[in-house]
Amino acid sequence: MELFTLTLPNASREEVLSLSKLLQQELGDLHKEQTIVRLDVTFGEQLSSIACSGVEPDFQLAGHGSEVWNRSARALAEFILSGKEEELLRDLIQKYTSYDPEECVKIEKYCLLLLSGGDDTGGQEARRRRKKKVMRAIRSYLEEHTSLHLDGFIRFRLQPYMAELQEVVDYAVDEFVLERQYQEFIALLKYFVYIQETKVPLAHLMHSGGHDFTLLNENLQPLEPKHVMDGMIVEMVDCDMEMEDMIVSTLINVSPQNIIIHTREPESQVIKTIQQIFESRVHVCIRCNACQSMLWQKQETAPDF
Numbered sequence: 001m002e003l004f005t006l007t008l009p010n011a012s013r014e015e016v017l018s019l020s021k022l023l024q025q026e027l028g029d030l031h032k033e034q035t036i037v038r039l040d041v042t043f044g045e046q047l048s049s050i051a052c053s054g055v056e057p058d059f060q061l062a063g064h065g066s067e068v069w070n071r072s073a074r075a076l077a078e079f080i081l082s083g084k085e086e087e088l089l090r091d092l093i094q095k096y097t098s099y100d101p102e103e104c105v106k107i108e109k110y111c112l113l114l115l116s117g118g119d120d121t122g123g124q125e126a127r128r129r130r131k132k133k134v135m136r137a138i139r140s141y142l143e144e145h146t147s148l149h150l151d152g153f154i155r156f157r158l159q160p161y162m163a164e165l166q167e168v169v170d171y172a173v174d175e176f177v178l179e180r181q182y183q184e185f186i187a188l189l190k191y192f193v194y195i196q197e198t199k200v201p202l203a204h205l206m207h208s209g210g211h212d213f214t215l216l217n218e219n220l221q222p223l224e225p226k227h228v229m230d231g232m233i234v235e236m237v238d239c240d241m242e243m244e245d246m247i248v249s250t251l252i253n254v255s256p257q258n259i260i261i262h263t264r265e266p267e268s269q270v271i272k273t274i275q276q277i278f279e280s281r282v283h284v285c286i287r288c289n290a291c292q293s294m295l296w297q298k299q300e301t302a303p304d305f
Contacts, residue, residue: 001054001056001059001061002051002053003037003052003053003065003068003146004052004072004142004145004148005049005050005147006049006051006052006076006148007047007048007147007148008047008048009046009047009149009150010046011048011150013043013048015083016041016043016050017041018079018083019075019076019083020039020041020050022075022076022078022079023039023050023071023072023075023076024039025075026071026072026074027039027068027071027072029071030064030067030068030071035055036054036055036059036064037052037054037055037059038052038054038055039051039052040053052068052072069142070139072138073135073136073138073139073142074131074135076134076138077131077132077134077135078131080158081127081130081131081134084154086108086112088154088162088165089111089112089168089169090104090108092165092166092169093107093111093169093172096173103176106176107172107173107176110176111165111169111172114172115127115130115168130161133160134158137158137160137161138153189248189252189277190276190277192252193252193277193281198255198256199255200218200223200255200256201257202257202258202259202260203215203217203218203223203251203254203256203258203260204216204218204220204260204262205259205261205262206262207261207262207263207264207265207268207270207271209264209265215250215251215254244269244273247274248273248274248277251274251277251278252277256281257281258281258282258283259274259278259281259283260283260285261282261284261285262286262288263284263286264286264291
């Protein structure tokens, strides 16, 4: 008894065998003493297929049909997520024709990071949710049809799933654009640092945590902050950066030969940004005499940023 046939256009032999193996693993548990479900694989240059049949008289549609649809849907959903999802993302990304191949690869990495959920637990839960969404659509389809064309099914029957992937791609593109603008901004500030002559030999930046900073000279005395910068720098500074912007702007204006950052949060974003801009001029200290005496008890006379 024919149950359904899956057709895979332009699929490699490895892809067809991979799907066949997933189906065999899922349907194998149905076999106890007798084989009740058989898979027949046909390879073609442009179109391959996997036919699933019930072996009579042991196979009974009323008794076995529901479980066959469930297990087949689970296998096919796993195949789509593990074998087709990255390709689907790639196709969606390529619609943004303004990006070159290297930039598309970076956007794809953003997509995969977003789909992973950021951590193992979140990623697994997100994947299970997508898989269930795909499984429900396949199960519903197999109950009413005996032929499933994989590419056509994904395009026309998995629109909610594809819409979710499109949202991920759109968000990843936005993140990529923001990161590119940020790097261009950092490069501009690095240029200003490079062309500007140094004004002081050393500056100490005391970071008490979060946005709490104090700028001192080489003698650990307060440096008077100068918030007004030359026209071009002011124009290029993103107003949304706020505290990070003020610190960076002041450091560029003071133009120290060396900067020692005293902090208990060396991995914070603002510290990394300063390191990016000033590069070899920056030294990060997490414990010294100055740290112990000043990070824990901030000087009331020192200017804050």
